[in-house]
Amino acid sequence: MKKILILGAGTGGTIMANKLRKSLDREEWDITIVDKHKTHYYQPGFLFIPFGIYNKQDVIKPKANFIPAGVNLIYSDIDKVVAEENKVLLEGGKVLNYDFLIVATGTRVDPDETPGLKGELWHKEIFDFYTVEGALALQEYFETWKGGKLVMSIAELPFKCPVAPLEFVFLADEYFTKVGIRDKVDITYVTPLPGAFTKPKATKMLGALLEEKNIKVIPDFYLESVDNKEKKIKSYDGLEIPFDVLTIVPVNKGDDMVERSGMGDDLNFIPTDKHTLRSEKYENIFVLGDASNIPTSKAGSVVHFAAEVLFDNLLCAIKGRELRAKFDGHANCYIETGFGKGSLIDFNYETEPLPGTYPLPGIGPFGLLQNTKMNHYGKVIFRWIYWHMLLKGKELPVENHMSMAGKKKS
Amino acid sequence: MAQKTIAGVNLEVTEDGYLENPSLWTEEIAKEIAKEEGIELTEKHFEVIKFIRENAEAGLTIRKVGKSGIVDIKGFYDLFPGGPLKISTKIAGIKKPASCV
Numbered sequence: 001m002k003k004i005l006i007l008g009a010g011t012g013g014t015i016m017a018n019k020l021r022k023s024l025d026r027e028e029w030d031i032t033i034v035d036k037h038k039t040h041y042y043q044p045g046f047l048f049i050p051f052g053i054y055n056k057q058d059v060i061k062p063k064a065n066f067i068p069a070g071v072n073l074i075y076s077d078i079d080k081v082v083a084e085e086n087k088v089l090l091e092g093g094k095v096l097n098y099d100f101l102i103v104a105t106g107t108r109v110d111p112d113e114t115p116g117l118k119g120e121l122w123h124k125e126i127f128d129f130y131t132v133e134g135a136l137a138l139q140e141y142f143e144t145w146k147g148g149k150l151v152m153s154i155a156e157l158p159f160k161c162p163v164a165p166l167e168f169v170f171l172a173d174e175y176f177t178k179v180g181i182r183d184k185v186d187i188t189y190v191t192p193l194p195g196a197f198t199k200p201k202a203t204k205m206l207g208a209l210l211e212e213k214n215i216k217v218i219p220d221f222y223l224e225s226v227d228n229k230e231k232k233i234k235s236y237d238g239l240e241i242p243f244d245v246l247t248i249v250p251v252n253k254g255d256d257m258v259e260r261s262g263m264g265d266d267l268n269f270i271p272t273d274k275h276t277l278r279s280e281k282y283e284n285i286f287v288l289g290d291a292s293n294i295p296t297s298k299a300g301s302v303v304h305f306a307a308e309v310l311f312d313n314l315l316c317a318i319k320g321r322e323l324r325a326k327f328d329g330h331a332n333c334y335i336e337t338g339f340g341k342g343s344l345i346d347f348n349y350e351t352e353p354l355p356g357t358y359p360l361p362g363i364g365p366f367g368l369l370q371n372t373k374m375n376h377y378g379k380v381i382f383r384w385i386y387w388h389m390l391l392k393g394k395e396l397p398v399e400n401h402m403s404m405a406g407k408k409k410s
Numbered sequence: 411m412a413q414k415t416i417a418g419v420n421l422e423v424t425e426d427g428y429l430e431n432p433s434l435w436t437e438e439i440a441k442e443i444a445k446e447e448g449i450e451l452t453e454k455h456f457e458v459i460k461f462i463r464e465n466a467e468a469g470l471t472i473r474k475v476g477k478s479g480i481v482d483i484k485g486f487y488d489l490f491p492g493g494p495l496k497i498s499t500k501i502a503g504i505k506k507p508a509s510c511v
């Protein structure tokens with residue numbers, strides 16, 4: 001029996017387990033997937049928890065529901081990969097051998113990277129919403145908050161779902177308006193980027209929206225530390241911003257497993273060929289999703305598109321053929337903008353998000369870089385699509401490679 | 411694309427003044443770009459610039475420079491006040507670091 005081993009049963013690992021089991025002969029290929037958690041979190045749903053739109057039960061399901069029969073599912077912490085010997089060590093010393101390895105261990109937030117962040121105010125007046133615990137603590141806090149300075153700050157680049165903190169402040173604007181205290185809430189968006197977003201056209205559109213909603217933007221702010229006593233965040237060049245409540249995207253890193261394996265860069269992301277999705281160092285290791293260092297968004301939609309390419313290339317590699325599928329960095333992100341509206345960006349390695357329309361057979365079109373009700377529904381149905389189609393590796397009615405159809409260049 | 415004469419050499423630069431061709435870079439060019447940014451280059455600056463040129467391909471972040479062993483992040487800000495990565499890469503004659511979406 002030959003062996004394929006998948007590390008991480010999140011979005012990417014689960015998709016691959018489904019695709020591979022369907023296509024590979026059971027007599028010939030043994031497929032194993034390992035994860036430390038039994039619960040699958042629908043991470044995009046975390047964003048809605050602080051505002052009471054979703055609760056915990058809306059974003060969790062057992063992982064086992066999504067792993068097909070015929071795939072061995074192991075719950076264990078992964079200690080490390082010993083790539084030279086084609087084996088993986090689990091916590092407790094168990095050894096798994098492989099012929100091909102897919103690393104899909106994602107990225108996680110590490111508040112310990114920023115001095116003072118995980119101090120006495122952590123989850124009391126300082127919250128992340130990138131974990132279910134943080135999102136729930138913030139929900140409880142907002143329920144009785146009387147208003148004051150709300151500061152949304154991003155600690156480091158890259159971070160997963162780069163639109164999430166923007167969506168957060170848009171939803172906060174709506175929430176406090178509806179609670180009737182918007183005039184008492186001062187919302188500030190603090191980012192290490194030179195503007196609201198990375199690329200010019202999207203920055204312009206989103207920047208205008210922030211202004212319209214009376215949300216202040218402080219760009220080029222590189223977070224050094226958090227002062228719990230004075231309730232201020234400080235930058236390396238000496239700027240200080242006071243807060244009453246701080247919401248933060250902490251430093252994002254690949255899992256420590258990557259560091260223990262000696263496979264990562266300074267933030268534990270794995271150097272990966274951005275077109276073939278194969279590890280730059282090892283011929284029989286592929287990297288899917290947030291765990292890789294490919295220069296596109298760390299997002300579920302990217303994982304979905306990349307999974308198609310990885311699947312094709314893995315089948316080539318198995319047969320000893322040249323890898324022929326090429327990932328273009330395609331990302332497709334709905335952006336909640338509050339009050340039942342949303343925007344949509346669609347882009348890849350080469351093409352920045354452009355305005356126009358996004359055709360989707362049977363459902364669309366959606367408005368690109370426009371603020372519409374339709375785009376909001378896109379986000380809402382995404383949760384259903386995620387649980388019922390995406391994780392199971394089913395075909396979605398979206399093109400794998402980015403298409404220029406509907407996009408306006410100037 | 412624009413043409414610009416820096417330290418007596420005619421060079422192609424981007425809209426915001428980054429060299430189009432990093433291989434044409436010299437220390438003299440670095441000094442002149444630095445002067446425009448209001449920075450007088452010291453030994454320490456050049457050590458950082460060397461690190462930046464060597465790591466241009468692999469991708470750069472402020473954190474990475476801070477872990478280089480040459481300067482910590484605060485020191486990096488002291489050498490290139492304002493936007494250390496933006497300014498130092500310009501002086502080092504490499505592409506402006508694109509923050510990925």
Ligand SMILES: Cc1cc2nc3c(=O)[nH]c(=O)nc-3n(C[C@H](O)[C@H](O)[C@H](O)COP(=O)(O)OP(=O)(O)OC[C@H]3O[C@@H](n4cnc5c(N)ncnc54)[C@H](O)[C@@H]3O)c2cc1C
Pocket residue numbers: 007008009010011012013034035036037042043044045046047076077078079104105106107129130131160161164255257288289290291298299300301302303333334
């Ligand atoms: C607030 C928020 C909003 C988001 N919104 C969107 C959105 O609107 N649209 C979108 O497309 N994407 C969104 N995302 C991003 C999306 O959820 C992720 O990009 C996607 O889930 C990444 O998939 P992955 O397989 O790479 O990693 P994950 O799904 O994170 O899976 C990694 C898995 O590896 C396991 N693991 C890691 N290390 C170990 C170890 N040492 N031992 C054992 N197991 C291990 C983990 O337990 C986990 O199950 C959002 C994310 C957040 C946090």
